[in-house]
Amino acid sequence: GNSVTQMEGPVTLSEEAFLTINCTYTATGYPSLFWYVQYPGEGLQLLLKATKADDKGSNKGFEATYRKETTSFHLEKGSVQVSDSAVYFCALSDLGGADGLTFGKGTHLIIQP
Amino acid sequence: ETGVTQTPRHLVMGMTNKKSLKCEQHLGHNAMYWYKQSAKKPLELMFVYNFKEQTENNSVPSRFSPECPNSSHLFLHLHTLQPEDSALYLCASSLDYGYTFGSGTRLTVV
Numbered sequence: 742g743n744s745v746t747q748m749e750g751p752v753t754l755s756e757e758a759f760l761t762i763n764c765t766y767t768a769t770g771y772p773s774l775f776w777y778v779q780y781p782g783e784g785l786q787l788l789l790k791a792t793k794a795d796d797k798g799s800n801k802g803f804e805a806t807y808r809k810e811t812t813s814f815h816l817e818k819g820s821v822q823v824s825d826s827a828v829y830f831c832a833l834s835d836l837g838g839a840d841g842l843t844f845g846k847g848t849h850l851i852i853q854p
Numbered sequence: 855e856t857g858v859t860q861t862p863r864h865l866v867m868g869m870t871n872k873k874s875l876k877c878e879q880h881l882g883h884n885a886m887y888w889y890k891q892s893a894k895k896p897l898e899l900m901f902v903y904n905f906k907e908q909t910e911n912n913s914v915p916s917r918f919s920p921e922c923p924n925s926s927h928l929f930l931h932l933h934t935l936q937p938e939d940s941a942l943y944l945c946a947s948s949l950d951y952g953y954t955f956g957s958g959t960r961l962t963v964v
Contacts, residue, residue: 842953
């Protein structure tokens, strides 16, 4: 079956530091890959996505590249802000996208001023 | 406002109560989902509806009963729940690979 593995954290960084959150996946087909963000007391918001190998998703300074050879989709940002503090979820969707998302456990990111 | 609206936002219920969670979307999406989010665990996909037809039930106990009367509305009927069912219940909808989540209902079973 499908699965997603990501570092759980918490990850604590200082403002303006470089961020990497690792994500690897196992899938039977050729999935689409996603990063979602969850702020306290809220639901999940799509941060970025990539639908095929070598695609790069980007949004709000965050980037992730779909690496089929390493089955990875690591999230990066060059300079984090306090407002980036949240829980980040890596996810995949297979089989045409109508069967729901498989999520990792989430990474709690804390940015200190 | 995300486009997917869930009510209520918070719910406290006793183990003998019956309650329902509601989810509504007017995004033109054709699939709707219920997820359970518990502390320290990955989000669990509970139910999937495609074009109002249930296509997946991930071994969810029968005390959870979904209903999808049309492509815009999804309900989760709850009865005789257990304290371990306390969690954040998230609704989502999708069209192809575009998923949108609601803000969730925080359920506490006492």
